[in-house]
Amino acid sequence: MTARLTRASAGVRPPAPVRAVHLGLGAFHRAHQAAYTMADPDWGVAAYTFRNTELPRTLTEQDGLFSLQVRDDGDTEAVIVDAISRAHPGCDSEQWLADLASPEVALLTLTITEAGYRVSGDPDGTAIGRVLAGLRGRYRAGGAPIALVPCDNLPGNGGVLREAIRTAAAREDAGFRAWAEDQVSFVDTVVDRITPATTEQDLATAAQLTGFEDRAPVVTEPFSEWLLAGDFPLGRPAWEEAGARFVDDLAAYEQRKLWFLNGAHTLLAYAGLALGCATVDEAVRHPVLARLTALWWDVASRHASLRAQELADYRQRLLLRFSSRGVRHNLLQIASDGSQKIPARILPVLLAERAAQRMPDAPVAALAGWLIHLRENPVTDPCADELVPLARSADAVRAVLSAVDSSLAEDRELVAAVGDHVQRLREATGRIA
Template sequence: MTTRLTRAAAHARPPAPVRAVHLGLGAFHRAHQAVYTMADPDWGIAAYTFRNTELPRRLAEQDGLYSLQVRGDGEPQAQIVDAISRAHPGSDTDQWLADLASPDVALLTLTITEAGYQVSGDQDSAAIGRVVAGLRGRHRASGTPIALVPCDNLPGNGGVLREAIRTAAEGEDPGFRSWIEDHVSFVDTVVDRITPAATEQDVANAARLTGLEDRAPVVTEPFSEWLLAGDFPLGRPAWEKAGARFADDLAAYEQRKLWFLNGAHTLLAYVGPALGCATVDEAVGHPVLAGLTESWWDIASRHASLPAEDLTDYRQRLLERFSSRGVRHNLLQIAADGSQKIPARILPVLRAERAAQRMPEAPVAALAGWLIHLRDRPVRDPRADELVSLARSTDAPRRVLSTLDATLADDRELISAVEDYVEHLRLSSCPTG
């Protein structure tokens, strides 16, 4: 017999005062930033999602609480996370504007995916447009400073967000644009924690582990990392109590994360399904994919900024994380938004290799797998219609690659190699297990 998850049933503290707002309420935020924020009882989060209404409704019914299942190779461990004081759907526009205008709110964190930083024509509904609307209201209400903390996998994500905000605010009042420059800080971050989508079995496991009925559980791995660089004019939670680290420059760490973890994930996400594999642990257990992963890391190491011993240790930890069956990360989940991910994760290394007149197998395989994905599978990407049409057309490799990098699209040797690898993958298969 289980009891519905509430603060009373969980013997949790009352909701903390809202001093942080989050945009992009989903599993990763709840496995990462919310857990770090929970280490400071004086900070509560008002979390928003503009993608659905079901999750905020479930969290509201549970007083913002949810269970976090941490899975390694042994028995899962569960804890109740209480950092979210309020959860809201995107339709709650008035509350969003009120929270961003409040002088009690010191920061806004974001997990809006790489695609969310694109400034679209429909500014009222796009994530960046909503942020600008919130900043506009803050400027008019009090003009107090605020820190914006993007937590998506983009190189120099603080700078990317700054440029997106500047672009979206180009037609705004000059006084508002000047206020953004002087009173809004943009914090660079590197975030890392593998967080697959939860299943109905995870709901059952939450009840077994906690004795409480949780309709919004989160599953994650033991490893977690958060590196930050930037200013917090109104203060911040004591994230360091949960292991966050602060530095002056994150460029080398961003590069390591994007190339080694995210790049390997992207490689596996596109080549793995083409060979019949469904999850990361299956893929790295397959000899061909394991070899491609190691080859990718060897290639990336030639161009990485950190010392070789650091990279060797990081690779070993990644292999252990990828191989764990405690967190079975679905490859098709990782495959979303390839047009946003590949330019940051794969192309920098590929460009460097082609400049050295080398034809590396691993990035060629990733591009070939992406072409097959675009042609044969359901595609979730902001440019899906365009890319699917190109992938099914004649001269597909060149035309698809031209949407990412015109120079590489003119590399006839590379295009030929990708075409050959597409055919190679068609002739290959691997059993699932």
């Protein structure tokens, strides 16, 4: 009988002291930040979910351990990650407040998705509200400084988090707001590692590779990147030992990642689903989508800041990563939260092209695919209640474009082009729009 994965059964060190807290416990955090933190044995992570209780319970039973399966086309290797010292469900607010108040805790990392940074109305119950509550408790407990490290795909994500906290704290007392300005550091990051959802087969593979029963394995690709810019007033793990890079200015790298990788993923997700594809590797091999992806990278290159050769090399690496059958990244997973992703990933390039009086095929196809997705597929999006009826209305193209950027709806040529591309995508599958 296969032994359950625990620190005792695997002969793994005891949990490290908790010096970092994470909000948004899921597969990406465990494939990325937790894997980097494992390089420094003096730092343990207390990781919190939102509403999920099963994953924290499973990780607690496994003493925070899980196997990370790194898959290439031909081979799969597994490593046991031991950086998580404690895992907690979102309802464990008392421990959350205690951890954030502790002067031993030096930083908070976040993977809360792009939608998690929206602040409207009462922030209580939101990710930003939870962070604000933790900071308020830290201030009252003595006010030790702390670094906040967002790891979501947003341009200037540290600045976005800073503004979200400022907005949410508008009614707090002046002393707390002054402390938050002076003692809370907001670190900008660029993160990259393709991490699909775990399947039942991955559990069986974990047992084969590790010899242990692991009920919380994570699958990922060999490539990983983490770029950071900002201050850590109470120190940080030696993430550079695992390959993290600390730079002065992230803007060009953020742009490269958001446009070339995330933008291509968004294009493949929406146009790919419309054409009947299910995964990234399947989509990037489809002749129509392969052409659109190349066109997208061509048009994005016209507006990118990095040197042409560096962008060309990055494109080649992306094509290899997208084509790998070792990691099956589901398009429906990527298609979530389009109202948050499209403005950051697609619209900057599209608007620059329209300002130059050009009508680029690839971003138009992405918008057309999104419209079809809103009409026909299960939609996970904070604006779904608004967008789905608009996508099914008589003036669908104009209405949906207006919901993300009013200037798009006023561009008659663009509205017509998106409508035409909806028809083209539907005809490509033998359906009528």
